[in-house]
Amino acid sequence: MNYFWTLTLFFFLFPFSLNSEQPSDAMKTISLPDPLRTGDTSIEEPLQKRRSVRSFSGSSLAMHEIGQLAWAAQGITQTERGFRTAPSAGATFPIEIYFIVSGNDEIPDGLYHYRNSDHTLIPVIPGDLRDELSRAALRQESILSAPVTMIITGILQRTEQRYGERALRYMHMEAGHVAQNVYLQGVALGVGTVVIGAFNDQEVSNVLQRPAEEHPLYIMPLGYLP
Numbered sequence: 001m002n003y004f005w006t007l008t009l010f011f012f013l014f015p016f017s018l019n020s021e022q023p024s025d026a027m028k029t030i031s032l033p034d035p036l037r038t039g040d041t042s043i044e045e046p047l048q049k050r051r052s053v054r055s056f057s058g059s060s061l062a063m064h065e066i067g068q069l070a071w072a073a074q075g076i077t078q079t080e081r082g083f084r085t086a087p088s089a090g091a092t093f094p095i096e097i098y099f100i101v102s103g104n105d106e107i108p109d110g111l112y113h114y115r116n117s118d119h120t121l122i123p124v125i126p127g128d129l130r131d132e133l134s135r136a137a138l139r140q141e142s143i144l145s146a147p148v149t150m151i152i153t154g155i156l157q158r159t160e161q162r163y164g165e166r167a168l169r170y171m172h173m174e175a176g177h178v179a180q181n182v183y184l185q186g187v188a189l190g191v192g193t194v195v196i197g198a199f200n201d202q203e204v205s206n207v208l209q210r211p212a213e214e215h216p217l218y219i220m221p222l223g224y225l226p
């Protein structure tokens, strides 16, 4: 067999062997169930009950709960202009949402990007990334014990084009709005979380394989209360 055919056969048999970070076959785009837009919980109750939670029962979250939390973070609530559950300076929308999912019955382990235009999870990296992410965040235990972790990132240029130097402050403010939505939606679902700001930016970017222009802003481990 000549060199060309040997190489062709190799790539046919081991399509991902040269890059272990390609999404695996098991990871597919996941259509999340439609989020609830009304509910029985008052707004006052989650405001009263919200507390940071750092240890979790270990049970995986249901797919509809992950979808509900994604919607609370960045769901589109007005289709014409793409307005979202959280406010955005000049509707420039710098924020992006990712999930690390581990040990879930419905969703294979890996990193997913939340695409809010059609409420889906797009595979990014396969595997259990909790250990790596925890190491990038001063080994915080809450990340290791959470079955799902949301990562909030921001693409500064989107806002910078309109607001110049003020964009950095706006992007951080927006991460705060998003995180508070997730805290409150979590209380309504019985899901605990904590905002993690203590991490090494570059190391988190490396774990998530994000480009330099996308900044990790907050890590939010999510799980049922123990």
Ligand SMILES: Cc1cc2nc3c(=O)[nH]c(=O)nc-3n(C[C@H](O)[C@H](O)[C@H](O)COP(=O)(O)O)c2cc1C
Binding pocket: 050, 051, 052, 053, 054, 140, 142, 194, 195, 196, 197, 198, 199
């Ligand atoms: C900007 C910011 C960064 C934070 N970083 C961390 C963190 O890295 N790890 C952690 O366990 N909690 C972190 N927290 C959560 C605070 O410790 C927590 O909000 C505070 O103790 C008050 O408790 P409460 O949220 O239950 O009201 C952070 C909170 C904020 C606002």
